Amino acid sequence: MINFKxxxxxxxxxxxxxxxxxxxxxxxxxKDAFKARKSLVCYAVKANSNLSVLKLLAELEAGAxxxxxxxVKRAMYAGIPKYKIIFSGVGKRxxxxxxxxxxxxxxxxxxxxxxxxxxxxxxxxxxxxARISIRVxxxxxxxxxxxxxxxxxxxxxxxxxxxxxxxxxxxxxxxYIEPVGxxxxxxxxxxxxxxxxxxxxxxxxxxxxxxxxxxxxxFFDIGGGIGIKxxxxxxxxxxxxxxxxxxxxxxxxxxxxxxxxxxxxGNSGYFLTSVLYEKENxxxxxxxxxxxxxxxxRPSLYKAYxxxxxxxxxxxxxxxxxxxxxxxxxxxxxxxxxxxxxxNGDLLVIKSAGAYGFTMSSNYNSRGRAAEVAIEEGNDRxxxxxxxxxxxxxxxxxxx
Ligand SMILES: *Cc1c(COP(=O)(O)O)cnc(C)c1O
Numbered sequence: 001m002i003n004f005k006x007x008x009x010x011x012x013x014x015x016x017x018x019x020x021x022x023x024x025x026x027x028x029x030x031k032d033a034f035k036a037r038k039s040l041v042c043y044a045v046k047a048n049s050n051l052s053v054l055k056l057l058a059e060l061e062a063g064a065x066x067x068x069x070x071x072v073k074r075a076m077y078a079g080i081p082k083y084k085i086i087f088s089g090v091g092k093r094x095x096x097x098x099x100x101x102x103x104x105x106x107x108x109x110x111x112x113x114x115x116x117x118x119x120x121x122x123x124x125x126x127x128x129x130a131r132i133s134i135r136v137x138x139x140x141x142x143x144x145x146x147x148x149x150x151x152x153x154x155x156x157x158x159x160x161x162x163x164x165x166x167x168x169x170x171x172x173x174x175x176y177i178e179p180v181g182x183x184x185x186x187x188x189x190x191x192x193x194x195x196x197x198x199x200x201x202x203x204x205x206x207x208x209x210x211x212x213x214x215x216x217x218x219f220f221d222i223g224g225g226i227g228i229k230x231x232x233x234x235x236x237x238x239x240x241x242x243x244x245x246x247x248x249x250x251x252x253x254x255x256x257x258x259x260x261x262x263x264x265x266g267n268s269g270y271f272l273t274s275v276l277y278e279k280e281n282x283x284x285x286x287x288x289x290x291x292x293x294x295x296x297x298r299p300s301l302y303k304a305y306x307x308x309x310x311x312x313x314x315x316x317x318x319x320x321x322x323x324x325x326x327x328x329x330x331x332x333x334x335x336x337x338x339x340x341x342x343x344n345g346d347l348l349v350i351k352s353a354g355a356y357g358f359t360m361s362s363n364y365n366s367r368g369r370a371a372e373v374a375i376e377e378g379n380d381r382x383x384x385x386x387x388x389x390x391x392x393x394x395x396x397x398x399x400x
Contacts, residue, residue: 002375004311008272008347011382014291014370015272016358018048018383020056021376022268023354027060030226030260033242038255042086044224045071047261047355048269050372052383054078057264063106065224065259069096072105082106086221086259088135088183090156097122100130107131107181107219111158116167116177123176132171133181133221136164136206138199142187142225158184161206172215179215181257182207185223188262191233196222197244204248217254224259228266230352231305262355269354271296271306271370273333275346276325285320287342292324293331294364296350296357300330308334311347315340322348326365358384366392 007017031041042063045054049071054064055078063084064075075085087100088109097119100108110116110132123130137158159167164182171179184203186195200222207217222245226236245256273291280286298304308322317338324331333350342348361369368387373380 002270004270004272004349005347007373007380008274010380011371011373012386013272013274013347014295016353016370016372017270017272017375017380018050018053018265018354018372019268019270019375020053023053023056023265024060026264026268027057027062030238030241030258030263031060031062033238034246034256034258036242036246037249040084040219040255040257042084042221042257042259043264044259044261045075046359048265048357049074049359050383051078052374053265054080063257065261069093069099072100072103076103086133086257088185088259092118094118094122097130098126101126101128105131107133109133109135109181109183109221110167111135113159113163113167116170120174120176129176129178131178131180133179133183133217133219134159134164134167134171135183135185136161136203138184138186138202140186140195140199140202142190142192142195161202165206165209168210168215169213172213179210179217181219181221182210182217183221183223183257185225185259188225189227190225191227191235193236193240193244196225196236196241197248200245200248204252207249207252207254211252219257220249220252220254221257221259224261224263226260226263228262228352228355231307264355266355267352269352269357271350271353271357273324273348273350275342275344275348277344278320278342285318287320287322287339287348289322289324289333289348291333291350291370292326292365292367293328294326294362294367295324295370296333296353297360297362298356299333300328301360306333306353307351308337308339309349309351310339310342311349313340313342313346326367363387363392368392 042065044065058079064080066072067089085105135158171177273289276288293300322333371386372384
């Protein structure tokens, strides 16, 4: 058991705490589920890009799925080899494409015809060949929150199957584009296997059609998106996930690539925040805490549920909203949750905060970002110090 009270005394709040053993366990479980085939687990860096988290995964031989050159550089800095790095994302700048080609990463995931044109042009200018995969949009309803659903034609992501095929034929005939992968990613926080199975089957059938055209794809990239338990969701088991995908790939000899983010780190992280005071008006009880939406945005952005536990506080509970100090009505962590009477200094632990927590944090209201701590073999260590006032003004003060 992690001693949250002690950690909050030692490092102060607001604070992120990550259980590295749990990250390791999740990674190995998923990797193991695909053991019937060659596979590469490319961790989605955007979920939690702390260098120490990336280093832990690098040591476990994970690859990285990146959506900016900043993430590619982080992954490499932490020791993930270039040949295990994928560059995805719907909008890549020319200089990012150029650097991805020069750094010779595994592949660039192309999301549109216009992007294909840019990559080809830039590779030609460099007199290099760019390894690519194309993100196919299989037009599948992932049955998740609309903001994190990406597999329908109405979303901005990927290329429909007809156009994807045309692009592969262009790639085959290009001196500067080498098609090595095929990719799909239908959404995040997926809790239903069916849409993944359907998407995989559609994309696998395309893989076979490409083979007939003498386009030999080596990497079958199934994206990320496996959901975790935030409240009482039924989640997908890694074994079932792998079996469902592998069943669609009979008779092929591709390497399966997956890009899990949330699954690896989500339930391995906790956000610790201290109570400042309670406040009550005629209709509502508010618990005001020292963490805010700038630290953990998911409740504000997606109305996401995070379980909250009051450490040490006991007694009769009543309904309240847990709110932060930021000047927005959207600054809350929970609405109408049952908590005991709380006082200044009492500690709250917000669970399942390891993914899209710190990485989405900002300096809004000139609040320094929280510190991050790792728990490893029972020991705690700081992996990012708390931002101070000097950090906040560093890039501006010389222009006064
Ligand atoms: C966000 C994203 C992922 C990771 O999603 P999770 O839900 O965290 O697993 C993987 N691949 C791509 C292309 C993404 O955009």
